[in-house]
Amino acid sequence: MSEPRLTHLDEAGHARMVDVGDKDTTRRVAVASAALVLRPDTARMLVEGRLPKGDAIATARIAGIMAAKRTPDLIPLCHVVSLSGVEVEVEVDVDAGRCRITATATAADRTGVEMEALVAASTTALTLYDMTKAVERGAVVEHVRLESKTGGVRGDWHRDGAA
Amino acid sequence: MSEPRLTHLDEAGHARMVDVGDKDTTRRVAVASAALVLRPDTARMLVEGRLPKGDAIATARIAGIMAAKRTPDLIPLCHVVSLSGVEVEVEVDVDAGRCRITATATAADRTGVEMEALVAASTTALTLYDMTKAVERGAVVEHVRLESKTGGVRGDWHRDGAA
Amino acid sequence: MSEPRLTHLDEAGHARMVDVGDKDTTRRVAVASAALVLRPDTARMLVEGRLPKGDAIATARIAGIMAAKRTPDLIPLCHVVSLSGVEVEVEVDVDAGRCRITATATAADRTGVEMEALVAASTTALTLYDMTKAVERGAVVEHVRLESKTGGVRGDWHRDGAA
Amino acid sequence: MSEPRLTHLDEAGHARMVDVGDKDTTRRVAVASAALVLRPDTARMLVEGRLPKGDAIATARIAGIMAAKRTPDLIPLCHVVSLSGVEVEVEVDVDAGRCRITATATAADRTGVEMEALVAASTTALTLYDMTKAVERGAVVEHVRLESKTGGVRGDWHRDGAA
Amino acid sequence: MSEPRLTHLDEAGHARMVDVGDKDTTRRVAVASAALVLRPDTARMLVEGRLPKGDAIATARIAGIMAAKRTPDLIPLCHVVSLSGVEVEVEVDVDAGRCRITATATAADRTGVEMEALVAASTTALTLYDMTKAVERGAVVEHVRLESKTGGVRGDWHRDGAA
Amino acid sequence: MSEPRLTHLDEAGHARMVDVGDKDTTRRVAVASAALVLRPDTARMLVEGRLPKGDAIATARIAGIMAAKRTPDLIPLCHVVSLSGVEVEVEVDVDAGRCRITATATAADRTGVEMEALVAASTTALTLYDMTKAVERGAVVEHVRLESKTGGVRGDWHRDGAA
Numbered sequence: 001m002s003e004p005r006l007t008h009l010d011e012a013g014h015a016r017m018v019d020v021g022d023k024d025t026t027r028r029v030a031v032a033s034a035a036l037v038l039r040p041d042t043a044r045m046l047v048e049g050r051l052p053k054g055d056a057i058a059t060a061r062i063a064g065i066m067a068a069k070r071t072p073d074l075i076p077l078c079h080v081v082s083l084s085g086v087e088v089e090v091e092v093d094v095d096a097g098r099c100r101i102t103a104t105a106t107a108a109d110r111t112g113v114e115m116e117a118l119v120a121a122s123t124t125a126l127t128l129y130d131m132t133k134a135v136e137r138g139a140v141v142e143h144v145r146l147e148s149k150t151g152g153v154r155g156d157w158h159r160d161g162a163a
Numbered sequence: 164m165s166e167p168r169l170t171h172l173d174e175a176g177h178a179r180m181v182d183v184g185d186k187d188t189t190r191r192v193a194v195a196s197a198a199l200v201l202r203p204d205t206a207r208m209l210v211e212g213r214l215p216k217g218d219a220i221a222t223a224r225i226a227g228i229m230a231a232k233r234t235p236d237l238i239p240l241c242h243v244v245s246l247s248g249v250e251v252e253v254e255v256d257v258d259a260g261r262c263r264i265t266a267t268a269t270a271a272d273r274t275g276v277e278m279e280a281l282v283a284a285s286t287t288a289l290t291l292y293d294m295t296k297a298v299e300r301g302a303v304v305e306h307v308r309l310e311s312k313t314g315g316v317r318g319d320w321h322r323d324g325a326a
Numbered sequence: 327m328s329e330p331r332l333t334h335l336d337e338a339g340h341a342r343m344v345d346v347g348d349k350d351t352t353r354r355v356a357v358a359s360a361a362l363v364l365r366p367d368t369a370r371m372l373v374e375g376r377l378p379k380g381d382a383i384a385t386a387r388i389a390g391i392m393a394a395k396r397t398p399d400l401i402p403l404c405h406v407v408s409l410s411g412v413e414v415e416v417e418v419d420v421d422a423g424r425c426r427i428t429a430t431a432t433a434a435d436r437t438g439v440e441m442e443a444l445v446a447a448s449t450t451a452l453t454l455y456d457m458t459k460a461v462e463r464g465a466v467v468e469h470v471r472l473e474s475k476t477g478g479v480r481g482d483w484h485r486d487g488a489a
Numbered sequence: 490m491s492e493p494r495l496t497h498l499d500e501a502g503h504a505r506m507v508d509v510g511d512k513d514t515t516r517r518v519a520v521a522s523a524a525l526v527l528r529p530d531t532a533r534m535l536v537e538g539r540l541p542k543g544d545a546i547a548t549a550r551i552a553g554i555m556a557a558k559r560t561p562d563l564i565p566l567c568h569v570v571s572l573s574g575v576e577v578e579v580e581v582d583v584d585a586g587r588c589r590i591t592a593t594a595t596a597a598d599r600t601g602v603e604m605e606a607l608v609a610a611s612t613t614a615l616t617l618y619d620m621t622k623a624v625e626r627g628a629v630v631e632h633v634r635l636e637s638k639t640g641g642v643r644g645d646w647h648r649d650g651a652a
Numbered sequence: 653m654s655e656p657r658l659t660h661l662d663e664a665g666h667a668r669m670v671d672v673g674d675k676d677t678t679r680r681v682a683v684a685s686a687a688l689v690l691r692p693d694t695a696r697m698l699v700e701g702r703l704p705k706g707d708a709i710a711t712a713r714i715a716g717i718m719a720a721k722r723t724p725d726l727i728p729l730c731h732v733v734s735l736s737g738v739e740v741e742v743e744v745d746v747d748a749g750r751c752r753i754t755a756t757a758t759a760a761d762r763t764g765v766e767m768e769a770l771v772a773a774s775t776t777a778l779t780l781y782d783m784t785k786a787v788e789r790g791a792v793v794e795h796v797r798l799e800s801k802t803g804g805v806r807g808d809w810h811r812d813g814a815a
Numbered sequence: 816m817s818e819p820r821l822t823h824l825d826e827a828g829h830a831r832m833v834d835v836g837d838k839d840t841t842r843r844v845a846v847a848s849a850a851l852v853l854r855p856d857t858a859r860m861l862v863e864g865r866l867p868k869g870d871a872i873a874t875a876r877i878a879g880i881m882a883a884k885r886t887p888d889l890i891p892l893c894h895v896v897s898l899s900g901v902e903v904e905v906e907v908d909v910d911a912g913r914c915r916i917t918a919t920a921t922a923a924d925r926t927g928v929e930m931e932a933l934v935a936a937s938t939t940a941l942t943l944y945d946m947t948k949a950v951e952r953g954a955v956v957e958h959v960r961l962e963s964k965t966g967g968v969r970g971d972w973h974r975d976g977a978a
Contacts, residue, residue: 014873015543015620017880019900019921021842027184034630053566054504058177058384062239063565065180066392069235069243070562072884074612075619076552076877077542080884080897082243084273085182106182110899114626115619122611122630123563130564130604131504137603137635137646141523141611144630146622157626178380178457190836197467216403217341221710221829225891226402228832229718232887232895233399237449238456239389240379245895247925248834269834277463278456285448285467286400293401293441294341300440300472300483304360304448307467309459320463340710343717345737345758347679353510384503388565391506395561395569398721402714406721406734408569410599411508432508436736516673547666547873551728554669555881558724558732571732573762574671595671667869667946686956705892706830715891725885726938727945728878729868766952767945774937774956775889782890782930783830785961789929789972793849793937793959798952809952 017077023110028081028151030106032117034125036099038139042132043094056131057090060101064088064124068105068116075119081109083116088124101125102147112152118144180240186273191244191314193269195280197288199262201302205295206257219294220253223264227251227287231268231279238282244272246279251287264288265310275315281307343403349436354407354477356432358443360451362425364465368458369420382457383416386427390414390450394431394442401445407435409442414450427451428473438478444470506566512599517640519595521606523614525588527628531621532583545620546579549590553577553613557594557605564608570598572605577613590614591636601641607633669729675762680803682758684769686777688751690791694784695746708783709742712753716740716776720757720768727771733761735768740776753777754799764804770796832892838925843966845921847932849940851914853954857947858909871946872905875916879903879939883920883931890934896924898931903939916940917962927967933959 038046046056053059065086072080085106092099103120105113125141132139148158201209209219216222228249235243248269255262266283268276288304295302311321364372372382379385394412398404411432418425429446431439451467458465474484527535535545542548557575561567574595581588592609594602614630621628637647690698698708705711717738724732737758744751755772757765777793784791800810853861861871868874883901887893900921907914918935920928940956947954963973 015545015548015877015880016903017898017901018542019902021899021921021923053507055384056504058381059388059504059565062178062385062388063563065178066236066239067563073559073881074552074556074563075616076548076881078619079899080243080895082245082897083180084184084242086180087182088179106184108184114622115615118615118618118630122615122633126604126607126611126633127564129607130567133603133635137638138648139634141607141633142631144611144615144633145628146626149626159627178385181379216344218710221707222341222402222714225711225714225830226400228830229888229891230400236396237389237393237400238453239385241456243895245897246832247836247894249832250834251831269836271836277459278452281452281455281467285452285470289441289444289448289470290401292444293404296440296472300475301485302471304444304470305468307448307452307470308465309463312463322464341714341717342740343735343738345739347736347758347760388504391504392562392565394506399718402718405736406569406732408571408734409506410510410568412506413508414505432510434510544873547870548877551667551874551877554667555725555728569732571734572669573673573731575669576671577668595673597673667874670868705833711830711891715889719889722888726878726882726889727942728874730945766948767941770941770944770956774941774959778930778933778937778959779890781933782893785929789961789964790974791960793933794957796937796941796956796959797954798948801952811953 015077020110025108025110026151028107028109028113030112030114030117030149031104031147032121033147034101034121034144035142036125036128036139037142038097039136040094040097042136043092043097046132047092047094051131052134053131056128060124060127061088061090063127064103064120067123068120071116071119075115078115079111081107081111081113083107086120088120099128112149114146114149178240183273188271188273189314191270191272191276193275193277193280193312194267194310195284196310197264197284197307198305199288199291199302200305201260201295202299203257203260205299206255206260209295210255210257214294215297216294219291223287223290224251224253226290227266227283230286231283234279234282238278241278242274244270244274244276246270249283251283262291275312277309277312341403346436351434351436352477354433354435354439356438356440356443356475357430357473358447359473360427360447360470361468362451362454362465363468364423365462366420366423368462369418369423372458373418373420377457378460379457382454386450386453387414387416389453390429390446393449394446397442397445401441404441405437407433407437407439409433412446414446425454438475440472440475504566509599514597514599515640517596517598517602519601519603519606519638520593520636521610522636523590523610523633524631525614525617525628526631527586528625529583529586531625532581532586535621536581536583540620541623542620545617549613549616550577550579552616553592553609556612557609560605560608564604567604568600570596570600570602572596575609577609588617601638603635603638667729672762677760677762678803680759680761680765682764682766682769682801683756683799684773685799686753686773686796687794688777688780688791689794690749690784691788692746692749694788695744695749698784699744699746703783704786705783708780712776712779713740713742715779716755716772719775720772723768723771727767730767731763733759733763733765735759738772740772751780764801766798766801830892835925840923840925841966843922843924843928845927845929845932845964846919846962847936848962849916849936849959850957851940851943851954852957853912854951855909855912857951858907858912861947862907862909866946867949868946871943874946875939875942876903876905878942879918879935882938883935886931886934890930893930894926896922896926896928898922901935903935914943927964929961929964
């Protein structure tokens with residue numbers, strides 16, 4: 001591999017999928033959350049199943065679970081992990097005009113599952129938006145964030161004062 | 164997570180991908196079968212390689228193998244499993260007008276591979292239909308079913324009197 | 327391209343994705359159906375939402391709709407079509423132990439959408455199996471078949487005496 | 490289809506991919522935005538290319554563009570649209586600790602491309618999080634929202650006072 | 653969008669999926685080729701169907717056709733095109749130790765289908781390698797290249813003296 | 816399974832995904848390379864970031880990494896492996912008109928990762944072609960080949976005199 005006139009372009013700074021082969025396989029759990037902020041009347045239609053596209057919450061939860069499994073297809077440098085479980089909860093506060101999504105991903109693997117939980121929460125929120133956008137185009141996804149992670153060499157992590 | 168006015172929508176009954184992290188990793192084998200019932204003259208064209216779209220059986224077997232690997236993309240609550248092998252056999256009984264498909268999936272994992280075998284058998288049958296539908300639109304896929312499974316905590320299972 | 331000693335392996339008979347560029351773009355509708363045959367007590371658990379994996383029917387319908395969109399990834403020689411709509415209905419006859427699935431695919435395209443409807447019906451049935459298999463491993467998918475197609479140069483087609 | 494004892498489960502309220510075959514094909518443009526809120530020192534590492542996983546912004550922009558193309562795989566009831574263009578911009582305000590993402594999707598199709606723009610913005614933000622999470626696990630994705638849409642029968646829409 | 657302290661990172665030079673909405677929809681054809689160079693005895697096993705993994709040529713051709721449909725998933729800035737046809741030919745010159753692959757992609761679209769033809773040819777060649785690598789690990793894919801393209805505003809293009 | 820009049824079509828010779836369940840899980844590393852041969856002036860535009868589609872090298876490297884993860888979707892008989900790392904390097908020799916790509920895939924698994932490394936190298940090269948084809952349609956991908964593999968029962972392998 002001795003090509004003398006090369007212009008090397010792969011010095012530090014370029015993206016790579018870091019080798020995690022030396023890390024231990026441990027049980028990993030990550031919890032992420034997101035919120036969809038919408039009008040109370042839209043939230044009411046959602047809860048009462050009166051949206052034109054149909055059952056928003058069941059659709060959104062399944063979308064979130066399926067998206068978690070596709071995380072390595074979406075996030076370029078994510079490893080393929082063997083998810084052992086995914087759960088997505090949706091709570092709707094009609095008066096406040098707010099759907100709160102909590103996604104939990106678990107795996108026994110060499111890397112964490114934070115991105116899987118975040119992708120699940122985010123996709124659930126976006127699917128809720130898709131189901132409601134015919135009646136309210138301006139709803140906003142807020143606070144897509146990690147709540148906690150456990151397992152792995154760097155130890156556990158919990159967001160302070162997570163709501 | 165104490166939001167007082169919430170309407171909880173995730174009580175028991177909503178879909179989730181169950182955590183299998185506590186299950187043992189064991190060798191799993193599942194066999195599934197399916198049949199495509201078609202006219203004897205269509206079956207003859209298929210066996211003799213005279214279909215307009217080309218070699219139906221090679222195409223269908225490969226489709227079945229590839230679909231098995233994509234099972235978690237198709238079946239929402241299926242776990243991603245590390246398939247160690249997939250085989251698909253197609254037998255054609257020309258006089259009876261019947262293609263019989265047998266798919267075997269194997270893995271060393273925490274969950275069974277029944278769905279992988281069923282998806283392989285079903286996709287093989289549908290691909291055979293796709294290859295023959297220009298000459299016979301009314302062919303029917305029948306008897307997509309599990310024949311046996313071995314491995315896993317709940318023990319082995321074999322269909323009684325499987326044909 | 328004059329290589330004299332070639333062994334030609336691509337004579338008639340080998341698979342190809344036929345060029346449909348000369349066909350007209352017309353409105354296409356295809357209806358397919360399938361059935362999952364299971365025990366009445368399993369059917370009752372399914373209808374009453376008492377299955378361990380959760381809400382089977384909502385999950386299965388969404389799986390069928392999503393699978394329809396992925397038909398060209400599954401069926402090797404299927405064209406990518408612009409589906410304009412997909413609907414999946416699930417009817418459960420508890421006493422007869424039977425879930426009947428009807429999938430309708432529509433598109434304005436150069437090729438028909440029979441495979442999209444069949445993939446939707448088949449995937450819905452397999453997902454129902456996945457949701458129920460913890461309580462009944464022996465359920466069988468039957469009668470995956472085209473019910474009708476309209477649009478396209480070859481004219482409409484309807485199954486005689488469809489049940 | 491006269492099965493007398495059926496329990497009909499597909500009454501209004503269940504999800505379906507609405508048929509848009511009667512809508513006109515018009516030029517559609519949607520703009521969505523999102524923000525990743527992080528610490529100024531993390532933002533500085535990002536801008537200066539000193540993150541352990543490499544070049545975050547190039548990676549995130551490409552992730553956003555690729556995700557836009559996969560929107561119908563992620564959002565269950567989204568139609569497959571022929572995107573004619575996708576652009577993703579990332580602006581980093583180091584002092585404020587904020588990456589602002591703007592995604593523009595365009596198509597000539599029967600349905601809008603709001604979801605494509607939102608998926609692009611959201612995936613770009615999540616990829617930036619993935620690239621920075623080794624140095625700051627608590628960064629948050631905020632304000633994933635539609636900024637404007639043009640084209641389609643329902644007319645144009647612009648967020649009031651969009652920041 | 654007037655944020656004064658921004659560090660703009662999206663000046664010219666960053667990747668984008670160029671908007672082709674103003675281009676005309678015309679019939680596009682692209683032909684690409686590739687070669688797998690291997691030992692004559694391996695080529696003989698391939699032609700005679702004696703490879704351990706099975707029928708290499710049928711498998712490789714189907715892989716090439718399916719990969720063409722997935723081009724926008726693989727090549728980041730490729731548009732999703734409506735392929736109207738894909739054909740893959742494989743010719744084996746046993747004495748010369750050479751498999752020559754020719755892939756033809758056709759579409760009526762706003763962008764060309766060069767990448768689809770190249771992805772088909774390349775994936776066919778890599779699949780042939782996968783099928784033969786148990787007997788010869790050192791085979792090499794050579795000359796993956798466009799042979800011709802027709803249609804589109806920039807006119808037709810043909811490789812001079814294509815072999 | 817005793818159907819007397821069957822025409823057996825699955826004798827030796829048909830494709831199957833071989834069961835690797837009995838192989839040991841060992842650390843596997845594979846290195847593959849490829850080259851894109853283009854005109855020096857095109858190579859110069861690429862290095863200087865003056866291509867119409869934007870930053871070619873960052874885009875191509877990410878495309879290669881993402882494609883490696885999708886290898887089992889592309890190569891029909893490849894197993895799904897748990898890649899622990901993927902790196903792609905691109906070196907451009909402007910005067911020689913040559914981009915040299917080196918891809919390294921690592922995993923702890925029962926099968927090798929040669930195909931993952933080859934798919935990464937090949938997709939990187941094709942993406943570079945896609946980014947440059949507006950200025951030079953005739954560039955050619957050459958020498959897509961395995962350079963070395965380590966791990967696995969059959970021992971290590973290194974190409975002699977690899978350039």
